[in-house]
Amino acid sequence: MLEPSIVKDEEVESLIKEVYDRYGYDFSEYSRASFKRRINRICLIDRFTSFAELRYTVMNDPEYLKRFIEEITVNVTEMFRDPYFFKTLREKILPQLGTYPLIRIWVAGCSTGEEAYSIAILLKEANLYHKSLIYGTDLNPSVLEKARAGIFPLQQMKLYSENYMLSGGTKDFSDYYTANYDSVRFDKSLQQKLILSTHNLVSDSSFNSFQLIICRNVLIYFDRGLQERVFRLFDSSLENLGFLALGAKETLRFSKLDKNYHQVDDQRIWKKLDHH
Amino acid sequence: MKAELVVIGGSAGSLQVILEMIKKLNDRIAVPVLLVLHRKAHSNNILQALLQQLSHLEVVEIDDKTEIENNKIYITPADYHLLFEDKKNMSLDSSEKMNYSRPSIDVTFRSAAEMYGETLIGVLLSGANADGVNGLSYIKKNNGTVWIQDPETAEVDYMPRHAVEEVEYDLIITPGSLADHINGL
Numbered sequence: 001m002l003e004p005s006i007v008k009d010e011e012v013e014s015l016i017k018e019v020y021d022r023y024g025y026d027f028s029e030y031s032r033a034s035f036k037r038r039i040n041r042i043c044l045i046d047r048f049t050s051f052a053e054l055r056y057t058v059m060n061d062p063e064y065l066k067r068f069i070e071e072i073t074v075n076v077t078e079m080f081r082d083p084y085f086f087k088t089l090r091e092k093i094l095p096q097l098g099t100y101p102l103i104r105i106w107v108a109g110c111s112t113g114e115e116a117y118s119i120a121i122l123l124k125e126a127n128l129y130h131k132s133l134i135y136g137t138d139l140n141p142s143v144l145e146k147a148r149a150g151i152f153p154l155q156q157m158k159l160y161s162e163n164y165m166l167s168g169g170t171k172d173f174s175d176y177y178t179a180n181y182d183s184v185r186f187d188k189s190l191q192q193k194l195i196l197s198t199h200n201l202v203s204d205s206s207f208n209s210f211q212l213i214i215c216r217n218v219l220i221y222f223d224r225g226l227q228e229r230v231f232r233l234f235d236s237s238l239e240n241l242g243f244l245a246l247g248a249k250e251t252l253r254f255s256k257l258d259k260n261y262h263q264v265d266d267q268r269i270w271k272k273l274d275h276h
Numbered sequence: 277m278k279a280e281l282v283v284i285g286g287s288a289g290s291l292q293v294i295l296e297m298i299k300k301l302n303d304r305i306a307v308p309v310l311l312v313l314h315r316k317a318h319s320n321n322i323l324q325a326l327l328q329q330l331s332h333l334e335v336v337e338i339d340d341k342t343e344i345e346n347n348k349i350y351i352t353p354a355d356y357h358l359l360f361e362d363k364k365n366m367s368l369d370s371s372e373k374m375n376y377s378r379p380s381i382d383v384t385f386r387s388a389a390e391m392y393g394e395t396l397i398g399v400l401l402s403g404a405n406a407d408g409v410n411g412l413s414y415i416k417k418n419n420g421t422v423w424i425q426d427p428e429t430a431e432v433d434y435m436p437r438h439a440v441e442e443v444e445y446d447l448i449i450t451p452g453s454l455a456d457h458i459n460g461l
Contacts, residue, residue, distance in 0.1 A: 034371070037369070076371055
């Protein structure tokens with residue numbers, strides 16, 4: 001079925017402004033095409049028959065706002081998504097990070113945590129976990145609650161296990177979780193070094209310095225101006241010779257900062273050049 | 277009305293049609309051609325390399341925020357939906373699958389129809405899935421042009437047969453004639 005077009009362009013603009021004025025969430029520099037699809041989708045799944053009804057609920061029900069934010073932002077993620085990316089992390093990047101006494105990694109826009117858990121597994125297998133800290137952030141508190149619980153659907157494990165093996169994993173993937181009916185709980189030790197916190201890439205500033213920042217399939221939802229600002233935020237949060245990892249089709253190429261970075265192989269990983 | 281963009285959607289059985297078209301396209305074409313093909317989630321750039329070998333035109337697998345230019349062939353990357361921000365700028369979206377597909381042909385047809393209106397040509401090829409049929413109707417509703425592969429010539433006729441039955445089309449194309457029609461724009 002084709003999604004209906006319930007919402008007009010002007011209505012999207014006015015909703016963005018009202019949500020910002022009332023709640024402080026700023027979606028004004030999100031890519032419009034995708035954002036409009038999300039608004040139409042939420043009207044459909046929450047059975048709003050008109051834009052006015054959606055608007056009224058968002059503006060008058062702070063509880064519903066949480067749901068609105070969760071649905072408006074895309075939270076599609078998986079463990080070891082793009083296994084060859086993780087293979088590069090495992091084989092080329094982690095050995096370089098291993099020389100630091102303390103490894104700080106930021107997973108920006110971590111959603112329900114699948115990538116943060118994947119990174120924890122990589123670090124364990126590289127014997128670096130004991131001296132690492134993984135910061136997982138998202139603007140959306142409810143996805144972070146899910147990340148904190150570490151419980152994922154059992155039906156996904158076949159795919160995750162295949163991804164894990166393609167990424168160069170040699171253990172039995174099921175050793176990392178305990179299955180229970182239709183869900184699995186990941187090993188508590190994978191959370192020991194995981195710090196989950198809200199952080200909005202649009203409005204919040206740098207909060208630490210890192211050797212590796214991973215932000216995959218988040219920037220695609222931002223327009224070019226906002227992308228550039230977020231690249232600057234990452235740049236100011238990244239140590240010299242640190243790494244920035246993006247999604248499979250995201251690029252630093254269109255950014256002014258590109259010249260200060262060197263791309264690693266054909267992967268979407270950039271190394272920050274040493275400048276004094 | 278002069279066409280400004282050709283979007284070609286295809287699934288099972290469409291690659292042969294694309295290969296034949298690529299070989300026969302002129303060295304200069306009047307519009308960009310955008311391909312939205314169903315393929316495996318972890319596909320790498322093999323399709324780009326394959327098409328580039330056969331074409332004098334530049335073949336580009338789309339990165340987020342790529343600007344579309346004339347005289348080039350664009351491939352939608354596996355595992356992303358492709359949307360238009362405006363006539364020039366394309367953005368990617370990794371949200372839920374539509375019609376069990378990501379990329380979904382419907383999603384791109386629809387977005388392109390909103391931006392290009394009557395200057396869009398939507399083409400639907402062979403496939404085993406209904407993805408694309410609704411999008412063609414939407415292109416028509418926005419006064420665009422609809423071409424459908426002759427179901428008799430399709431390796432898998434489900435998709436074009438549904439399209440022919442349900443959509444008001446302008447032209448039935450065959451694997452042999454698709455390039456001629458684009459060259460003639």
